[in-house]
Amino acid sequence: MSRTPVAVFISGSGTNMAALLYASRADDCPYEIALVLSNNPDADGLRLAAAEGVATFALPHQGMKRAEHDAAMEAQVLQAGAQAIALAGYMRILSPGFVARWEGRMINIHPSLLPKYTGLHTHERALAAGDSHGGCSVHLVTAELDDGPLLGQTAVAILPGDTADTLAARVLIAEHQLYGRCLAALVSQCSSPASLIDNVRERALALPEADEVVSHGMPCFGVIKGKKFAYVSNDHHGDGKVALLVKISGIDEQLQLIENDPARYYRPAYFGNDWIAIRLDLGDTDWDAIGEWLARSWRAIAPRRLAAMLDF
Structure with missing residues (x-):
């Protein structure tokens, strides 16, 4: 079975990257993780990827123009032969040119039921609004923050006494389940006759x-x-x-x-x-x-x- 090479961008612990990686070990998974990249050389996710035998690349963004940093990261993606990009806790807004070049082939996961609560502090905002559910969404990346076409969502019930931390922990479980399914569906669709x-x-x-x-x-x-x-x-x-x-x-x-x-x-x-x-x-x-x-x-x-x- 031919698998689509995917690059994953992270900035921290890389738990969603790890979920994608372990999902890719299934015999019927249509993608493989070809490279894990970060703007933070100290990201824990880089060490995990390396330990699992996945190539890594890190380049601090400090002192670099946004488009310049994106171009350097993209060069590594292309060198690795990746045909799609998954953002997994990558805490950088990408330049419009980079986004345009990967239109339809770059996805992100966000910890809310979009279009609710784009940006940060999603769990606090869901609790403050008295919502019955939080959740997560996977979407194609566009130039507008957290605004691309939705590929999938999972709702997570908000329990009495929940804090932002307790809700975030359950949403993270849902993220790990959802992201791999959506990435697999995307690469299968993009390559289907x-x-x-x-x-x-x-x-x-x-x-x-x-x-x-x-x-x-x-x-x-x-x-x-x-x-x-x-x-x-x-x-x-x-x-x-x-x-x-x-x-x-x-x-x-x-x-x-x-x-x-x-x-x-x-x-x-x-x-x-x-x-x-x-x-x-x-x-x-x-x-x-x-x-x-x-x-x-x-x-x-x-x-x-x-x-x-x-x-x-």
């Missing part, structure tokens, strides 16, 4: 007068009653790959792309020299670039009256 095809479909059908049919057993996109500009190959002829097939300028470009990145690009079987296959199942697909490939391929076959529409 259906999800990859849906991402292509969304971008292809946004082009003027584009439609979808099935051709040679593959989803195929073209101009209505016209030529085709893209196919999605899913284990076609048993090759085990999910790839986008688009038109290019010819064999010189085809050979150059394959030479520069043979893991990502290949010559699609039964297609001519003016097509290239782009792997979508490597875990690091740049969907903005895929949108550009689709638009370029669409232009190659679209009538002039339509091509002019895309330029305005």
